[in-house]
Amino acid sequence: MTNYLRDMTRTSEVQRSTGEYKVKPIKQKVRELLGYPYPTRIPKGVFVEQWVGISIDEFHRAKDADVKYMRNGHPLLDMSWSRADCTRYLTPLGLTDTPKSSCLGCPFHGNSQWRHIRDTSPSEWADVVEFDAAIRQGNARANASGSRLLGEAFLHRSRVPLSQAPIDHVTAAERAALRIGADETDVLENGVEDGCSPWACRGDAEALTQDDFGLAT
Numbered sequence: 001m002t003n004y005l006r007d008m009t010r011t012s013e014v015q016r017s018t019g020e021y022k023v024k025p026i027k028q029k030v031r032e033l034l035g036y037p038y039p040t041r042i043p044k045g046v047f048v049e050q051w052v053g054i055s056i057d058e059f060h061r062a063k064d065a066d067v068k069y070m071r072n073g074h075p076l077l078d079m080s081w082s083r084a085d086c087t088r089y090l091t092p093l094g095l096t097d098t099p100k101s102s103c104l105g106c107p108f109h110g111n112s113q114w115r116h117i118r119d120t121s122p123s124e125w126a127d128v129v130e131f132d133a134a135i136r137q138g139n140a141r142a143n144a145s146g147s148r149l150l151g152e153a154f155l156h157r158s159r160v161p162l163s164q165a166p167i168d169h170v171t172a173a174e175r176a177a178l179r180i181g182a183d184e185t186d187v188l189e190n191g192v193e194d195g196c197s198p199w200a201c202r203g204d205a206e207a208l209t210q211d212d213f214g215l216a217t
């Protein structure tokens, strides 16, 4: 996961925390389903197959799991389906507006996604606001380098606590203060275009974990 940091020499510095918030809970659940909770050794040949919905538009983001007890499958790639193919399939089923999958507290959300959570799911909104506050001082174990966070981390691009972040609109003054153009304004409102999965987190492109959960590398 990539968080937005404040008070660093480069404000665009990021903290990446692949394992802590995404892969770790998945591994915990998989071990539970297999009947071998951590740190029980999982016998050779015992594994789950996990399907990850990456389309051919983003084939470069498909990755293997980093443990033997999980095998990633990519059915959309096997069928050579693009995002447009998925939409064509979903439309007659009345599912045209199926949103991109994403983590609830994804720092790549645009304002429209934050508003959607706030306006449609108060409990999830409370959850992400609490999470945003909880990461302010970072988490050394979650940091890919194992170092303590030097600045403050935020989920929203404005580097303002989520509960106070300007998610309802971007004013001309804010645009000017951020020195952003039309494309970046669109990302601010709608989030990044790509879909996602914990195994292909765009924030982790340069920081893959090779550990089992809980053991940050």
Ligand code: SF4
Pocket (backbone or CB within 6 Å): 001, 002, 022, 101, 102, 103, 105, 106, 107, 108, 195, 196, 197, 198, 199, 200, 201, 202, 203
């Ligand atoms: S896995 Fe994707 S949705 Fe989740 S935090 Fe990373 S970029 Fe966001």
